[in-house]
Amino acid sequence: xxxxxxxxxxxxxxxxxxxxxxxxxxxxxxxxxxxxxxxxxxxxxxxxxxxxxxxxxxxxxxxxxxxxxxxxxxxxxxxxxxxxxxxxxxxxxxxxxxxxxxxxxxxxxxxxxxxxxxxxxxxxxxxxxxxxxxxxxxxxxxxxxxxxxxxxxxxxxxxxxxxxxxxxxxxxxxxxxxxxxxxxxxxxxxxxxxxxxxxxxxxxxxxxxxxxxxxxxxxxxxxxxxxxxxxxxxxxxxxxxxxxxxxxxxxxxxxxxxxxxxxxxxxxxxxxxxxxxxxxxxxxxxxxxxxxxxxxxxxxxxxxxxxxxxxxxxxxxxxxxxxxxxxxxxxxxxxxx
Ligand code: UT7
Numbered sequence: 001x002x003x004x005x006x007x008x009x010x011x012x013x014x015x016x017x018x019x020x021x022x023x024x025x026x027x028x029x030x031x032x033x034x035x036x037x038x039x040x041x042x043x044x045x046x047x048x049x050x051x052x053x054x055x056x057x058x059x060x061x062x063x064x065x066x067x068x069x070x071x072x073x074x075x076x077x078x079x080x081x082x083x084x085x086x087x088x089x090x091x092x093x094x095x096x097x098x099x100x101x102x103x104x105x106x107x108x109x110x111x112x113x114x115x116x117x118x119x120x121x122x123x124x125x126x127x128x129x130x131x132x133x134x135x136x137x138x139x140x141x142x143x144x145x146x147x148x149x150x151x152x153x154x155x156x157x158x159x160x161x162x163x164x165x166x167x168x169x170x171x172x173x174x175x176x177x178x179x180x181x182x183x184x185x186x187x188x189x190x191x192x193x194x195x196x197x198x199x200x201x202x203x204x205x206x207x208x209x210x211x212x213x214x215x216x217x218x219x220x221x222x223x224x225x226x227x228x229x230x231x232x233x234x235x236x237x238x239x240x241x242x243x244x245x246x247x248x249x250x251x252x253x254x255x256x257x258x259x260x261x262x263x264x265x266x267x268x269x270x271x272x273x274x275x276x277x278x279x280x281x282x283x284x285x286x287x288x289x290x291x292x293x294x295x296x297x298x299x300x301x302x303x304x305x306x307x308x309x310x311x312x313x314x315x316x317x318x319x320x321x322x323x324x325x326x327x328x329x330x331x332x333x334x335x336x337x
Contacts, residue, residue, distance in 0.1 A: 002177070004169070005120075005327055007165060008165050008294045009165070013161065019039070026155060042281075043282060055138045068168070073101055080110075080286075081286055113286045113289065114314060115315070117322065124177050137166075137167060154219075157283055159282050163291020180323040181233055182319070188225060190218070226314040227263045230312050234267070276297050278293040289313075304331045308325075
């Protein structure tokens with residue numbers, strides 16, 4: 001039994017926050033943001049939309065496109081750093097409930113921007129071991145709730161959204177997830193951190209006044225580790241599986257910064273048409289960025305059954321991961337020319 005990436009879905013909130021909007025909020029400008037990151041705009045969820053709502057909308061689409069029904073889903077895994085509630089219940093519990101999946105296994109994982117690849121690794125193991133047949137994995141983020149819109153070093157980067165996929169069993173090797181790598185190094189924990197609110201700095205008037213509940217990032221230091229680590233990781237996963245970079249149909253990286261994506265793509269000598277980019281229109285949506293980018297490709301008709309896909313991600317922790325797979329789903333109607 002292999003695990004197969006059977007479908008993809010995403011939900012993108014309607015409201016758009018442009019670089020020009022941010023110019024009115026902090027000391028920045030469109031040219032700086034675009035040149036340093038490749039970002040032009042990002043989407044922001046409504047006040048009455050919570051992370052689980054975004055996850056439900058993406059999840060429903062992924063279930064429908066898989067050809068399965070809700071009753072076929074055995075487990076829900078949600079990767080998020082902006083859960084509905086701190087500690088409990090998990091956002092996955094709430095997503096499962098809102099989907100009407102009341103008795104399935106559901107839990108969150110915390111691996112920041114690498115969360116979707118961690119969830120993929122867990123789902124693959126569940127399916128290959130026979131524990132579960134069909135697992136719904138979701139990356140959902142309402143990052144606008146943990147971003148400090150007075151801090152120009154972070155608020156220009158992030159957006160909201162959700163992406164979801166169904167991972168199912170198959171005996172067809174041509175539709176299988178080939179390999180998933182995940183890793184972490186907690187010695188870099190202060191590079192990307194929300195310092196306040198946990199046991200290290202319990203919530204208090206001081207933590208709130210000092211804005212300790214918002215995300216803090218050492219951007220330039222993170223950038224350097226990201227390029228070095230991701231480049232090594234993607235080279236390793238291809239080498240281990242005896243796959244040449246020219247054979248990759250789609251490289252779908254975490255969309256943090258165009259310059260990181262370009263550096264890793266260049267290290268693999270990838271052509272522009274192999275590299276999927278959505279950073280310009282969604283910004284960095286953490287765990288949701290890879291499935292949102294994959295969904296974009298699928299909806300345009302670019303992702304077909306059996307296509308060889310390479311994923312990579314890097315984020316707070318620090319965490320990183322990569323995956324190589326053959327897409328196991330059906331193409332979208334847009335692919336029929
Ligand atoms: O997804 C999770 C993982 N995250 C990442 O991988 C993000 C990694 N980091 C990055 O993408 C980049 O480091 C940033 C886009 C965050 C920053 O780009 P950079 O080229 O590393 O800039 P920098 O931090 O070295 O800052 C350069 C200058 C500084 O001014 P001085 O000290 O040279 O006078 C900053 O104060 O740019 C200034 N600056 C800004 N200027 C205008 C920082 N933020 C802004 C801003 N607008 N928004």
